[in-house]
Amino acid sequence: MSAPALFRLAVERGDLEAAGELFAEDIVFHSPATFHPFVGRDTVTRLLAEVIQVLEDFRYTDELLTDGAHALIFRASVADREIEGVDLLRMNAQGEIADFTVLLRPLSGLVPFAQAMAERVAAAGLQTARL
Numbered sequence: 001m002s003a004p005a006l007f008r009l010a011v012e013r014g015d016l017e018a019a020g021e022l023f024a025e026d027i028v029f030h031s032p033a034t035f036h037p038f039v040g041r042d043t044v045t046r047l048l049a050e051v052i053q054v055l056e057d058f059r060y061t062d063e064l065l066t067d068g069a070h071a072l073i074f075r076a077s078v079a080d081r082e083i084e085g086v087d088l089l090r091m092n093a094q095g096e097i098a099d100f101t102v103l104l105r106p107l108s109g110l111v112p113f114a115q116a117m118a119e120r121v122a123a124a125g126l127q128t129a130r131l
Helices: 003-013 014-023 039-056 107-124
Strands: 025-029 055-066 069-078 083-091 097-105
Touching: 003 055, 003 069, 003 083, 014 025, 014 039, 025 039, 025 107, 039 083, 039 107, 069 107, 083 107, 097 107
Parallel strands: 025 097
Antiparallel strands: 055 069, 069 083, 083 097
16 A cells, blocks of 8 residues: 555544654655745654644545645635645655645635644744755
8 A cells, every 4th residue: 555545544543653654754744834844754743743633524535646746635624614625745765755745725714724733833842944
């Protein structure tokens, strides 16, 4: 089974440890709410734990696969607002998730998500990196 398929299963089960094991040590995570990315397996795994606390009724609805990238489309809610998003996963030569980009819409859902995440990220001591 591919890393994206295993990642989807892990997230759907709420098994963040299993999801984190699929990340490359130097994974780069591009957030919809920050300009600079989060870098590193530990940081991204901890960030994912915060995201799971903010998003309600999270569910994957579709998947798209292309050469070198796998998109997992999802729906969720935050602060009583429905959002749609995409987890765009790119693998390295070892088959690990090396680059992870999240896209969210609409803005009316992104704003409360970004506000909630800013508080959680600060409290957890997580920081972005300038690459």
